[in-house]
Amino acid sequence: MLDIKVLRDDPGAVRAGALKKRLPDRAAAVDRALQLDAELRALLPSLDALRSGQKQASKALGKLSPAEREQHLQQQKQVKAEVAVLEEREKQLRADLEAQLALVPNVPDPEVPEGKDDTENVEVRRWGEVRDFGFPVRPHDELAEAQGWLDQQRASDMSGSRNYFLFGDLALLHDAVLRFAIDLMVDRGFVPVDPPVLVRDKAMYGTGFFPGGEEQTYRCEKDGLNLIGTAEVPVTSLHGGEMLAEEDLPKRFVARSGCFRREAGTYGKDTRGLYRVHQFQKVEQVIVDVADRERSIRHHAHIVDNAEALLQAFELPYRVVAVCGGDLGVPQAMKYDIEAWMPSRKGYGETHSASRFYDYQARRLVLRYRPKDGGKPLFCHTLNNTVVASPRILIPLLEMHQQPDGTVRVPAALQPYLRGRSVIGKALA
RNA sequence: GGAGAGGUGGCAGAGUGGCCGAUUGCGCCGCCUUGCUAAGGCGGUGUACCGGAAACGGUACCGGGGGUUCGAAUCCCCCCCUCUCCGCCA
Incomplete structure (x- = not known):
């Protein structure tokens, strides 16, 4: 949610922002909001005056004699x-x-590249080498099934497509990456959190997923609850409605949770393997801090760096891209995606998504703090990024670290989480 | 799931129809007293919106939503949440 004053002061910029995001209908909401705002402001003075008179008369009435009273x-x-x-x-x-204001998208920063969709995201940097294997590379799902680590058939029979069973060492590796991620972030000063995965609409609305994201969300209608698609939802909402003290900021959280996504409208897309699934585990980083754009931008760089540290520890080549306007979500002001190299996709695949929002989410959540100088309450700034999402991260881990015999090398950083083992899997025929 | 008690400002906690946007305490800000520290005295201090250059004025807000009333923090209804007891249960 933007401040209505921003729309009043510079409606053109807000409209242009919506268009940069390729959301023309949302741009129209700017004008509808301003129209309603004007009507409301025309109404309020007369209403307030009327109420004022009523209030005074009512007060006087209490002191009148019964005759005058009637x-x-x-x-x-x-x-x-x-x-x-x-x-x-009124x-x-x-x-x-x-309702109209809730539809108005956050204004993308000037540095957000122009573009219609993810094909026009702009590469910022690369790390690591996409090595030449020198032997036929097995896609992660074939390798995992051959090792007895993965069963998608029975998972589909049981729960529908895009579900999976993980077994044995792959189940352990799955857990290892998550625990590594938490330790990494705790070492970097983040507070570990285990949040609720079922939330009321308020949290979905407050973080900007509603309205708009209803089709992507599993909903428990009987209880009016939604399964989260990311821990960003409960963790960013944690202090919603509260007045924090500036001394308490910044707050840095690292949350592990199950994540649930309906993936509606993606039929036929990424149908193979573990890339796009309905349920996964994710370790997410969330920062809540004071309303200072420069600080938000610095935090943004830091949370990207945290994710890069993880990929480097996993010895996975990746690139960082600046997400273009058309691929940017409604609430974000700027977003970097990190994409790891995935041989079976013959390309980079998104593993991380780092967003900054300024006060857009905080306004919806009514997440405020009192400045040290005792001034008026201000809305916080919020940011978040993936630390690791699994099983998706298992794709590059299996594919990049596989050996000619079908076993998989464990990067040194992960070995402590697998009881020191440096290789998993048996030699395949 | 059943029974009861509660939800009031940054926090604690009064307030059962007009004298209440709300006593008081803590915290915070200013001034004063005081060698320092500790303690004390006086004053100020909610949020949002509307109008205004400002001073200031007005309105709304006592968990959320409806209702009764000339008038609601206060009475009635629905919902949410918290606590205690009972039942069930990973």
Whole structure:
């Protein structure tokens, strides 16, 4: 949610931002919001004056004699009816304004590249070499099935497509990457969190997933709860509605959770293997800090660096891309994706997504802090990034570290999490 | 799932129809007293919106939403949450 004052001051910039995100209908919401805002502001002075009169008269009424009282009572009933009409109008306008304002996307930063979709994201840097294997490379799913580590057939029979069973050493590796990720982040000063995975609409709305993301979300209608697609939702919402002290900021969290995504509208896309699945585990980093753009930008660089440290420890080549306008979500002001090299895809595949929001989420969440100098409360800035998502990360791990005989080398950083083993799997025929 | 008690400002905690946007305490800010520290005295201190250059004025807000009333933190209804007891249970 943007401040309505930003729309009043510079509607053109907000409209242009929505268009940069390739969301023309959301750009139209800017004008609808301003129209409603103007109507509301035209209404309020007269309504307030009317209410003021009513309030005073009511107060006086308490002190009148019974005879005078009767006469004034009739007058007051009239006023009451007038106020009721205007209040109804006010309520409607406020609700409509809120709804339109919620549709207005965050304005992308100037540094966000122009572009229509992910093919126009701009590479910022690369790390690591895409080595020449010198033997036929097995796709991760074939390798994993051959090792007895993966069963997608029975998972589909049981739970539908895009589900999986992991077994044996791959199940252990899955857990190892997650635990490594948490340790890495705890070492870097983040507070570990195990959040709820079922949340009310308020948290989905507050983080900007609703309205718009309903089709991507599993919903437990009976209880009015939603399964989260990322721990960003509960963790960023953690202090929603609260007034933090500046001394408490920044807050840095690292959360591990199950993540659930319906993947509606992706039929036929990434159908193979463990790339796009309905349920996965993710370790997510979230930062809440003061309203300072420069600081947000620095945090953004840091959370990208945290993810790069993990990929480097996993010895996986990757690149960082600046996400273009058309591929940017509604609430984000700027986003970097990190993509690891995946031989079976013959390309880089997204493993991390680092977003900064400024106060867009905090406004929706009413997440505020009181500045040290005792000034007016301000909305916080929020950011988040993946630390690791698994099983997706297992794709490059298996594919890049496989050996000619079908065994898989374990990077040194992960060996402590596998009881010191440096290789997993048996020699395949 | 059943029974009860509660949800009030940054925090704690009064307030059962008009004198309440709300006593008081803590915290915070300013001034004063005081060799330092500790302690004390006086004053100030909620949020949002509207109007205003500002001073300031107005309105709304006592978990959320409806209702009764000229008037609601206070009475009624629905929902959410917290706590205690009982039941069930990984």
